[in-house]
Amino acid sequence: MTTVLRARVGVQLGRLDLDVELTADDGEVVALLGPNGAGKTTVLRALAGLQPLDHGRIEVDGQILDAPEGTDASAPVFVPPDRRPIGLVFQDYLLFPRMSALDNVAFGLRARGRSRADARTAAAAWLQRLDLADHAGARPAALSGGQAQRVALARALATEPRLLLLDEPLAALDARARIQVRAELRRHLAMFPGARLLVTHDLLDAVVLADRLVVVENGRVTQTGSPAEVAAHPRSPYVADLVGVNLLHGHGTAADSADRVVTIAGTGARLTVADPVPAGEVAVVVRPQAVALHLEQPAGSPRNTWATTVAEVVPNGDRVRVHLAGELPLVAEVTPAALAELALVPGTPVWASLKAVDVAVHAR
Amino acid sequence: MRRDRPPWLLVPFAALAIAFLVVPFGALLQRAPWSDLADEVRRPLVTDALRLSLVSAFSATALSVLLGVPLAWVLARGRFPGRSLLRAVVTLPMVLPPVVGGAALLFAFGRRGLVGGPVYDATSFLLPFSTWGVIVANTFVALPFLVITVEAGLRSLDRRYEDAAATLGAGRWTVLWRVTLPMLAPSIAAGALLSWARALGEFGATVTFAGNLQGRTQTMPLAVFIAREADRGAAIALSLVLIAVSLAVLVPLRDRWLGA
Numbered sequence: 001m002t003t004v005l006r007a008r009v010g011v012q013l014g015r016l017d018l019d020v021e022l023t024a025d026d027g028e029v030v031a032l033l034g035p036n037g038a039g040k041t042t043v044l045r046a047l048a049g050l051q052p053l054d055h056g057r058i059e060v061d062g063q064i065l066d067a068p069e070g071t072d073a074s075a076p077v078f079v080p081p082d083r084r085p086i087g088l089v090f091q092d093y094l095l096f097p098r099m100s101a102l103d104n105v106a107f108g109l110r111a112r113g114r115s116r117a118d119a120r121t122a123a124a125a126w127l128q129r130l131d132l133a134d135h136a137g138a139r140p141a142a143l144s145g146g147q148a149q150r151v152a153l154a155r156a157l158a159t160e161p162r163l164l165l166l167d168e169p170l171a172a173l174d175a176r177a178r179i180q181v182r183a184e185l186r187r188h189l190a191m192f193p194g195a196r197l198l199v200t201h202d203l204l205d206a207v208v209l210a211d212r213l214v215v216v217e218n219g220r221v222t223q224t225g226s227p228a229e230v231a232a233h234p235r236s237p238y239v240a241d242l243v244g245v246n247l248l249h250g251h252g253t254a255a256d257s258a259d260r261v262v263t264i265a266g267t268g269a270r271l272t273v274a275d276p277v278p279a280g281e282v283a284v285v286v287r288p289q290a291v292a293l294h295l296e297q298p299a300g301s302p303r304n305t306w307a308t309t310v311a312e313v314v315p316n317g318d319r320v321r322v323h324l325a326g327e328l329p330l331v332a333e334v335t336p337a338a339l340a341e342l343a344l345v346p347g348t349p350v351w352a353s354l355k356a357v358d359v360a361v362h363a364r
Numbered sequence: 365m366r367r368d369r370p371p372w373l374l375v376p377f378a379a380l381a382i383a384f385l386v387v388p389f390g391a392l393l394q395r396a397p398w399s400d401l402a403d404e405v406r407r408p409l410v411t412d413a414l415r416l417s418l419v420s421a422f423s424a425t426a427l428s429v430l431l432g433v434p435l436a437w438v439l440a441r442g443r444f445p446g447r448s449l450l451r452a453v454v455t456l457p458m459v460l461p462p463v464v465g466g467a468a469l470l471f472a473f474g475r476r477g478l479v480g481g482p483v484y485d486a487t488s489f490l491l492p493f494s495t496w497g498v499i500v501a502n503t504f505v506a507l508p509f510l511v512i513t514v515e516a517g518l519r520s521l522d523r524r525y526e527d528a529a530a531t532l533g534a535g536r537w538t539v540l541w542r543v544t545l546p547m548l549a550p551s552i553a554a555g556a557l558l559s560w561a562r563a564l565g566e567f568g569a570t571v572t573f574a575g576n577l578q579g580r581t582q583t584m585p586l587a588v589f590i591a592r593e594a595d596r597g598a599a600i601a602l603s604l605v606l607i608a609v610s611l612a613v614l615v616p617l618r619d620r621w622l623g624a
Contacts, residue, residue: 050527081530094528098546107542108532159533 002026002061004195005163009046010055011039018042018219019056024163024195031210032199033230035238039219040199041091044165047197048088049081060085060163082111087156091168093148095140101127101151102136108159126154130188145173146181150188157192164189166198170205182208203242207231215239233362235283246286246330252277252361262361267327272303274356278363288321290358291332294351295342303356310348313339324352389607396604397597404601412579413587414605416495417564420583424502424563425556428510431503432559433545433552436514458508465504466572473500473573497574498581502563509562510555517551518544557617564610 005024012018018039024030032040045051047058049065058066065084067077095104102123109119127136130150140148149169156164169185170178186209189196200206206213207227215223215230215238223235234240240247249265261270262277262284271284292298298305312323320339322332332352334342344350370378397404404410439451457465473480473491484490491497521544529543545552567585574581576590584606591599 045527048527048531050530081527082533082535084531086531088528088531090524090528094522094525096525096529096543096546098549107529107534111529111532111534111538111542155532 005047005058005060005197007047007058008056009043009058010053011042011046011051012054013039013042013051016042016219018046020214020216020219020221022197022214024197026195027193028212029189029196029198029210030212030214031206031227032197032214032216033201033203033206033239033242034216035201038216040201040216041167043216044088044167044197044199047163047165048086049079049084050088052078085162087159087161087164089149089152089156089164089166089169092172093140093152095143095148095151095155097140100137100139101132101143101147104140104151105154105158108155112159123154123158126158127151129191130154144177146177146184149173149181149185153185153188162194164192164194164196166196168199168201169209170200170202185209203231233283234285240285244288246284246288246291248284248286248328248330250282250284250361252279252282254279260356262359264328269306269327271328271354271359272356273359273361275361277361280363283362285360285362286330286354286358288331288333290354291324291330292353293322293332293334293338293342293344294353297351298353304354304359305351307349307351310344310346310350312346313344324350328352330354392600392603392607395596396600400597401601401604404597405605407598409578409587409591409595409598410602410605413582413584413602414609416498416579416582417584417606418609420495420498420502421560421563423499424506425510425560427499427503428507428559428563429552429556432507432510432555433514433548435507436511436518439511440515440518454511455508457505458512462505462566462568462570463572466501466569469501469504469569469573473497492573493575493577493581495574495580498570498583501569501573502566505566505569506559506563509558510552513555513558514548514551517548517555521547553617557613560613561610564606 003023003025005022007022009018009020009022016037016039020039020043022030022032022043032043034040042051046053046066053066053068055069056066057064063079064077065079067074070076095101096107099107102120105123105126106116106119109122110116114122124133124136127133130153132147132150132154135143135147135151140151143151149172170182173181182205189209198205198209200209210227213223213225213227213230214221215236217236217238223230223239230239231243234243234245234247237247250262250271251265252262260273260275260277262273262282263270264284297307306326306328308324308326308328310322311325311329314321314323316333318336319333320336322334322339322344324330324332330352342348342350435454439447439454470477470492472478475481475484475490475492480491491500525543525547526539529539534542565585566583567589570581570583571586576582576586578587582590584602588599588602588606591602
């Protein structure tokens, strides 16, 4: 498999200090996952040529597109956006409002010198492939969110880019359209050659659409791997929160390992675990369902029990997430019935318990 | 629609404003020589002035668009020292008494003017006291209206549409022609309408720079001013024609281009 994109994106923009290394292979779908303000969109703009690099390098199929510090042999390079083999689908699509869907799709071909008739024929074929043949004459304002997204996709693909960039492709859609469009988008992305890089802050979008995740936080890559790997072994509180687990940072010593105890960073709180603890920095992962709550001190088997108070109560689907205060700021997930029975509100004193087997520890 | 009903305190002031604007026109209509009106408007004094006013106002509007759109682009997008000063200079004709503008035009383009002198010596072409002079004077006062309207339009334009066009392979010229200008069309239309209105009513700069020659430089406002003492019937007829022409343009276009 050939690597289409090799990039190190270094951009200083206001308070954003971006330094992200990225690759994407032919046929691969890579998702750039991260919280708002992490610099994901800036990465896309830099790749497309809309935001010049401050340092680093962008290479597509071996052709250098941006290299502000020059290369071994040459002076600085900057290829403007209109000469890059890169397509970009914007978050809100940005279809030209005064053109029909067909003319929007034909735009790139016209700009690249194809005749009007030729460009329109090719554009009609693209609309057909994306099941939009009936909407060729429609103005963007008359299209639904899902249709507008497909027109934007057709417009970007019509110029046959080697690298397709999608900025939050599902963010502009309402919840119902999202589910349908997500499935369609996966199918459409699979239909086309080249490398695809999409930006999202939604784990589900990333898991459904991408072969590989690159997690970006605060301008840096914090984790990369297949969706399953990232979900199973979150390396940052952000990812842990996304996959719905508690993540604490801690450290283990040789003595701790013998005792099967891990010390939580910052607070000094200690949790008993079932398996030997690796020495050094560790990530401690606790599923919210594993944290049990009681009004009285529980008797019996749980190895970890502590008194705390409820900080916050947040409904989450058919369960309720209870955020705990104190040295172990964990989230417990309970049923609405249990919540009612315990009469939990912010400030309620509770006892929490956690079995040793439910504390997973990963070396960092 | 409760929210469409104005707060009661606004109503008397709005009514006063309406009265203030409408009563003078009513007074004008009341003095109109209705029986002779058909003959009055057919007099050469009136037809010459009407023709000249329309030619010069539309020409000035066309020139304003041709020159003003590029200038607005430079003011909105350009990065150069002295931009705020340039912006102030561009809007000066809106603030200055038009007579001053007319005098300034004479110093620039008159027979002994800074530019007009050498041009006259070389070609014996004279701008003042010609229809071209009227068009130049009208453009001078009308151009700023177009520039500030289009500049505001450019500033509020979502530049990411231009980014999108660039990623599709469009160079700067294609982006300008196929994306920026079409999206700017409402602003250009609104600016053109304001320029046209300003040019149609232009008096001071025209009379100073181009004079008052019937059939060559005497536009409707000039003709009204000249006729108002000696030939009141003609003055009122001219005024009514001017009102009719203005309404014919404003009624269909104002809501579309200047309203919501």
